[in-house]
Amino acid sequence: MLAYVLRRLAVAIPTLLLLIVISYILMHFAPGGPFSKDREVPAAVLANLNAKYGLDDPLWKQIWDYLYGIVVHFDFGPSFVYPDLTVNQLIAKGFPVTLTYGILSFLLAVLVGVILGVTAAIWHNSWLDYLAVGISIGAQVLPNFVMAPILLLIFTLWYRLLPGGGWSFSDPTFWIMPVIALATSYMASITRITRSSMLEVLGSNHIRTARAKGMPERRVILRHALKPAMLPVISYLGPVFVSMITGSVVIDMFFSTGGIGKSFVDSALNRDYAVMMGVTILLGTLTILFNLLVDILYVWIDPKIRY
């Protein structure tokens, strides 16, 4: 097991390097640059800007300097578009926000989704099942960009209960709407996956055996059905968790959270090379780590899987 983890981590490093190099090259070939403006920057100023940010060096040297900066100094360089900030500062400001609402949304989606899914499966074809499926379909057709304005209308404009946007780590009223808006559609998917997987497990032989030997239903479900039923849910949750904690441009835009999702999209549109690379690396690292984590969880849940 340890050997497996080490092996996976060893592969992760070249993967990340490759990600950086490819992203850097792709980014470079996108038309327009950080300093293309509708009023053209005079040639002399452009030359100075390029020199300041090292964009006049050959591509291989730029990539080398960039990697060197990260590995040796953990320095992602200055932002090209937000000259007051370095990329490290930008990420340090935005990522904790994203992480907070991402984790909360994830917990909410998993908790509600699993409970609804399991309930629906146990009381299959009862009104509880229909209610759970109804809620899940309702949530599914309300993507966050529809959910956000609706929440704002209800809680900010009509009832004036919650602030319509902004962020504060000390005031949870700012968190509520982003968390709900981000969680809903994931919650719906989790409900559906849990329900169908649970139904399948409940119809399997080992459950029939457990019931036949007179085990109480509660124990059958908690002890024998829930764990195997969670496998497909967990394989779904791995990537979901990464995408939730790495931010949502929709949530950041609609609720002005200052999260990293908006910065990432902006950096691409602004050709803010340094921010784009910094966030790409952050997201790449998180994706690799959480995929590994999910694989480890598998072993713990399903003894049939071995590495």
Place this chain on the structure above:
Amino acid sequence: MTKFFATTALVTVLSLPVYAAQPAEGEKLAEDQSLSFWILDAIKTLDPQLTESRTDSDMIRQLFEGLMTQDDTGAMVPGMAESHDISDDKLTYTFHLRDAKWSNGDPVTAGDFVYAWRRAADPETASEYAWFVELMNLENATAVVKGEASPEELGVTAIDDKTLEVKLSKPTPYFLKTLDHATTYPVPQKVIEEHGQQWTQPGNLVGNGAYVLKSHDLGVKATAVKNDQYYDAENTIIDEVNFITVNDQNIALTRYQAGEIDWFNLIPAGQYPKLKEEFPDEAISVPWACSYGYVFNLSEKGPEALKDLRVRQALSYAIDRDIIVDKVLQGGQKPAYYWTHWAMEGFEEPEIEMANWTQPERMEKARELLTEAGYGPDNPLKLKLMYNTSEDHKKIAIAVQQFWKAIGVELTLENYEWKVFVDKGNNQDFEVQRYAWCADYNEASTFLDWFRTDGDNNGMWSNEEYDQLLADAATEENPAENYKKMEQLLIGDMALAPVYHYAQPNMIKPDLRGVPLDNVMGDWYAKELYRVAE
């Protein structure tokens, strides 16, 4: 007239009282004097010499003050300079500074301006607005920006702590109007040298404006509070200014209605009439110094068809500007038949033939011209129109596609994201492009300069007479005539099809007073605003 000026050399031009918030009689001030202003995008920088965005400038204007500021009509009034003298040849300006302090208590000196202006031009700073110093025609500006002369050679000198001397390379009628642009604001050398790039962070930033930065949460909110060191602090009523970022205009409108935003200055296209009906006292549309049009590519890379004046005229005539303004935008914009925004100070409306025709007349002329040029049902004119991603640009482009279809033009719409759009435009890689320009200062030349032969001019239109008129305008006592003639040349040759002049449809809380609605530049100072008790 000339004689009069000659005999009154070194006239002290301005020496007026400070402009400040003045509640009218009988108005009772509200307890809460905080202001929340909406901004669409995050503030990119609060460094006056580095900024290039209007959003940043709106905040920077509260934190710093230039030699001049503007009153509520946009006219220039004394700021840091109490008065100034202009030499006979209009090449030397001498500014006499008032007693003012930085927010850390240090005095504001002429040296602070010298430092800031050199900093703006210095290639080391790599400011994207370095060209503004060239536009001001400061002596040696171009050489300094190009790195051919040292920043010390720039035409700005501190005679003593209170006297600033500026030398221009040529007489520049709009020079004083450039002095309220962020690029020209003084900055504290000591603080910048101490903190480097981090000097604009809350706690580090030292300014000479009416407010001082308290917090800045990127993409969320920036707050400035009253600066007690400001020379006119006793007349400043608003004590806290919040800049709230909301990236979606409709959400911003919801938050305005929920009372979280006090002033929202860009109602989405099409929504103004409904809001005006519902909130007649709050929805206010005012002219705003930007113009919108379609530029024809006349360079070698452009299509052959567009090199024919008749084709360009036909295309311009066929655009039904009233429909665009009244049916698409609906926010108080005006149809444009010339390029300069109609409300620019000192600008006189030029006589443009097509402006007086009815739309059916224009359509008839357009069809005739296109047929004359050899295009018809058998040989339809095919063109591509490039615009950048935006709902409004798209709506207008679709309308134009229909207008041009009516005269037999097959128009393909090409949508690009901003950076690609800009790149293609600057490289003449387009046929027809959407273009808009917002004034940098309140004078027509800010619009007309674009079409100078060696100006920015993506369409590569060129006219010697036009260039000469622009150059001459600099020394004219009254350049309005030149500008009028230039517009006639520009539209006579249809270098572009002007479409509309901007307006700024605002939502302003009824208790917020002093909003400078008559300032076509859209510039405002929180120190002039106040809130009344309801």
